[in-house]
Amino acid sequence: MTLNAENTTFSIAGRGLKLDTAEDAQEFVDSILSQENLEKVILSGNTFGVEAAQAIAKALEQKKTLKARKIFVFDASDIFTGRLREEIPHAVKALCNSLEDKQLVELNFSDNAFGPAGVEPMVDFLTNNRSLKILKLNNNGLGPSGGKLIAKALLRAAEKNAVEGRESSLTTIIAGRNRLENGSSQVLADAIAAHGTLTEIRIPQNGIRSEGIVALSKGLAACKNLQVLDLQDNTFTESGSRAFAKALVEWPKLKLLNIGDCLLSADGGVIIAETLLLGHNKDLEHLNLQYNEINSKGVSILASAVSSHLKNLEFLELNGNCVNPEDVNSQEVHVEREIQDSVIEIKSQEIKIQEEDHGIQKTVVEVNQEIHESVREKDKSMLKDTADAGQPSIPAGQTSLKDVANDNNIREAIPEVKLQEVDREIHEGDRGISENTTANEQVEALTERVSRCHYL
DSSP states (O other), X not given: OEEOTTSOEEEOTTOOOXXXXXXXXXXXXXXXXXXXXXXXXXXXXSEEOHHHHHHHHHHHHTOOSTTTTOOOEEEXXXXXXXXXXXXXXXXXXHHHHHHTTSOOOEEEXXXXXXXXXXXXXXHHHHHHXXXXXXXXXXXXXXXXXXXXXXXXXXXXXXXXXXXXXXXXXXXXXXXXXXXXXXXXXXXXXXXXXXXXTOOEEEOOSSOOOHHHHHHHHHHHTTOTTOOEEEOXXXXXXXXXXXXXXXXXXXXXXXXXXXXXXXXXXXXXXXXXXXXXXXXXXTTOOEEEOOSSOOXXXXXXXXXXXXXXXXXXXXXXEOTTSBOOGGGOOGGGTOSOOHHHHHHHHHHHHHHHHHHHHHHHHHHHHHXXXXXXXXXXXXXXXXXXXXXXXXXXXXXXXXXXXXXXXXXXXXXXXXXXXXXHHHHHHHHHHHHHHHXXXXXXXXXXXXXXXXXXXXXX
């Protein structure tokens, strides 16, 4: 258990505790009740049964004074590992009810695979709380139906704000990896539009296809102060890209845009690049466009946008697109940006590969030369030894052991020279080298041949 110096944080994060009963949680209940200035409650990384969760909730409910109600952060991520599906809604309901009258700023129920059943107990809280700024529901397996429940609750909250004449407090929604799909896109778009105060929206990996992107883009366009948008690993295609481009011009304060792995298509990539070239997103610092089938035309337009308007860009991811590096002249961009580095890196890799291939080819040639030189030297040495031993001389025109091998008289005169064996070894070596699949293996085979060039 962690208590900070100001006595404002209660945390048992990451301890792997299994708390089943109220008795199991009593130590932590006492600690919560003793902290008058409590602002943060962090339960993540433990597992709570219904009774234990209700005990914690009861402790929070007892903090009724104005000072005690300033619980700004409640982190309940990853707190239901190993729990039965029917247990979880009761635990979630107890915890949410205890927070409804608090001045909560951040609610985090991420990494709890409770699906739509776990979302339903949150509806009243999300509808009635007026101070919530940050909602984190990442990796909860919500599905389209769970996404609709959350969106409808947020929409009702926005309607209540309008009736009361107050601005929404909501600034951040994080709901990635939830299989929201097209089925929840329209109501989610309506909820986002109703909370025009949103500055950060992260809903990656949700299986939203082009029709859903079209609907979602209309809602996103209403968030004029948007600074962070992450839609990675959904599917745009050209139609989604065209709708998204209309929204893109509405975000002059945008700093991070992640639409990587979204299958923009070649035409969609051009549309997005042309929109950035209009100069409405000059504050952009981080741009991810990887694996989108963007072609050289799209990248060239993007290069112009970077050079002309994106002076604050610090990170640009273009990996995995259909770009020929020769089609992009980095001298025309005039800025040291990731787009230049990517092209230069591709060219450098190509040069390196060519140099390596050249080096291997050169090595093969050198080894071949070494083999032939070795054979010639051994030929000379054998002929000299033969002459010194008084053996018949080599007839005119025969200048090597191979020629000698063709003369039966001389072959009989030097029976100790195993010419046929030498020829067979050399031919076998040639065949083995041609069958090798890599240049490195060829070098090794040739080197072995050198070591086997013996005659006596």
